[in-house]
Amino acid sequence: MILSSKQQQILDFIHRFLSRRHYPPTIREIVSGCGISSTSVVGYNLKILESEGYIRRRPDVSRGIELLTSHPGHRLVVPVIGQIAAGEPIPVPTPDIWDVAASAETLEITEDLTRGRGGVYALRVKGLSMVDALINDGDIVLMQSVNVVENGEMAAVWLKAEKEVTLKRFYAEDRRVRLQPANRQMKAIYVAPENVEIQGRVIAVIRQLG
Amino acid sequence: MILSSKQQQILDFIHRFLSRRHYPPTIREIVSGCGISSTSVVGYNLKILESEGYIRRRPDVSRGIELLTSHPGHRLVVPVIGQIAAGEPIPVPTPDIWDVAASAETLEITEDLTRGRGGVYALRVKGLSMVDALINDGDIVLMQSVNVVENGEMAAVWLKAEKEVTLKRFYAEDRRVRLQPANRQMKAIYVAPENVEIQGRVIAVIRQLG
DNA sequence: CACCAGCACGAACATATGTGCTATAATAAA
DNA sequence: TTTATTATAGCACATATGTTCGTGCTGGTG
Numbered sequence: 001m002i003l004s005s006k007q008q009q010i011l012d013f014i015h016r017f018l019s020r021r022h023y024p025p026t027i028r029e030i031v032s033g034c035g036i037s038s039t040s041v042v043g044y045n046l047k048i049l050e051s052e053g054y055i056r057r058r059p060d061v062s063r064g065i066e067l068l069t070s071h072p073g074h075r076l077v078v079p080v081i082g083q084i085a086a087g088e089p090i091p092v093p094t095p096d097i098w099d100v101a102a103s104a105e106t107l108e109i110t111e112d113l114t115r116g117r118g119g120v121y122a123l124r125v126k127g128l129s130m131v132d133a134l135i136n137d138g139d140i141v142l143m144q145s146v147n148v149v150e151n152g153e154m155a156a157v158w159l160k161a162e163k164e165v166t167l168k169r170f171y172a173e174d175r176r177v178r179l180q181p182a183n184r185q186m187k188a189i190y191v192a193p194e195n196v197e198i199q200g201r202v203i204a205v206i207r208q209l210g
Numbered sequence: 211m212i213l214s215s216k217q218q219q220i221l222d223f224i225h226r227f228l229s230r231r232h233y234p235p236t237i238r239e240i241v242s243g244c245g246i247s248s249t250s251v252v253g254y255n256l257k258i259l260e261s262e263g264y265i266r267r268r269p270d271v272s273r274g275i276e277l278l279t280s281h282p283g284h285r286l287v288v289p290v291i292g293q294i295a296a297g298e299p300i301p302v303p304t305p306d307i308w309d310v311a312a313s314a315e316t317l318e319i320t321e322d323l324t325r326g327r328g329g330v331y332a333l334r335v336k337g338l339s340m341v342d343a344l345i346n347d348g349d350i351v352l353m354q355s356v357n358v359v360e361n362g363e364m365a366a367v368w369l370k371a372e373k374e375v376t377l378k379r380f381y382a383e384d385r386r387v388r389l390q391p392a393n394r395q396m397k398a399i400y401v402a403p404e405n406v407e408i409q410g411r412v413i414a415v416i417r418q419l420g
Numbered sequence: 421c422a423c424c425a426g427c428a429c430g431a432a433c434a435t436a437t438g439t440g441c442t443a444t445a446a447t448a449a450a
Numbered sequence: 451t452t453t454a455t456t457a458t459a460g461c462a463c464a465t466a467t468g469t470t471c472g473t474g475c476t477g478g479t480g
Binding site for chain 2: 135
């Protein structure tokens with residue numbers, strides 16, 4: 001079903017209101033914001049918007065309007081707990097970091113980047129040692145705190161002998177582990193299983209420019 | 211000043227409430243949510259939280275609490291208006307795309323990725339033609355719709371002769387334009403100024419994995 | 421024409437909700 | 451101890467706000 005222009009207008013107004021004020025409007029605020037003359041008109045159209053799945057309303061709750069469109073994922077604040085660089089292990093997320101928002105640096109993202117996964121933290125890449133994984137100096141990697149990964153997943157692995165972390169696709173093979181750079185033009189490297197320690201799974205890479 | 215444990219508790223509750231319900235709690239909901247026995251206690255502590263800059267309140271507005279901490283950037287829905295690939299120009303954002311949220315695909319990010327810039331849209335990278343800019347097949351590039359860029363900025367440039375778009379750092383030199391890959395190990399390419407057409411500025415690259 | 425569904429209006433109502441006031445306990449300062 | 455200062459309770463009040471209901475206006479249908 002197609003929305004009437006008045007319903008579109010109401011939906012837009014809720015959007016604007018929400019992004020300006022961070023809380024939903026009342027029916028009467030919609031009335032004056034959209035030049036409508038009666039609260040019941042808004043109530044009528046809100047009921048339609050709800051049955052069409054555009055919003056959700058909590059009965060008898062003031063300002064109890066939730067927008068269902070265009071916020072499939074919530075905001076999420078992930079701590080940037082340190083840097084990842086060749087030559088040093090990545091910092092382990094300690095419980096107190098999750099606790100308060102006061103971890104030195106944080107990054108705000110939305111859930112559709114993490115796809116609902118928990119235990120997410122971020123690292124800033126230092127140096128050019130990950131270019132073969134198409135990760136540049138200064139990039140941010142979103143990590144999930146895990147100790148094992150599936151074959152083919154991108155992981156942060158600590159190479160004990162080399163004293164080095166690197167971000168590669170992980171493949172457990174017969175007697176060895178194959179670490180495959182994301183960049184298909186680069187060759188894989190092979191290491192002994194006892195030499196690798198998985199420190200986390202990479203779920204996204206973010207690079208900001210300019 | 212340090213927050214009392216009750217104030218921390220209230221702040222945390224507002225956080226949790228907001229992320230579950232998308233609208234702020236009432237004073238009485240805070241009362242029952244934090245096991246407090248009187249509305250005036252909450253009022254008392256909210257006043258302190260406000261004077262300390264943790265929240266903002268609108269007088270006489272129900273649920274008029276705004277969290278000032280941890281949402282420096284708002285949610286933002288950017289349209290993914292197409293693909294970028296060598297051999298075809300990038301799609302131009304037409305006005306109707308910004309209009310309705312109904313552009314086929316959208317990406318939800320937060321403002322601290324765009325740093326407040328307007329006219330932002332996204333493209334999905336098709337193919338491996340941008341690997342020298344450390345951009346992989348499937349990556350998403352956030353673009354700002356501009357026609358000129360500063361020297362050194364990463365831009366999407368259309369090479370008329372080659373009939374190709376590419377993402378490179380842009381440098382206007384004496385009689386030529388230098389296009390420098392992000393990957394420092396790769397060489398720059400030089401083209402005639404009349405052969406290039408800037409199609410947008412790259413403000414971020416996002417890669418989702420697994 | 422009568423009838424009806426979709427939509428808009430305005431007013432009245434019930435309650436959800438912020439605020440103010442007073443009293444009391446807990447704590448710090450003198 | 452006495453005196454401020456701070457923190458908590460409890461309650462009453464004003465109003466902010468969702469809901470209901472009767473009415474009128476349109477256009478389409480039999």
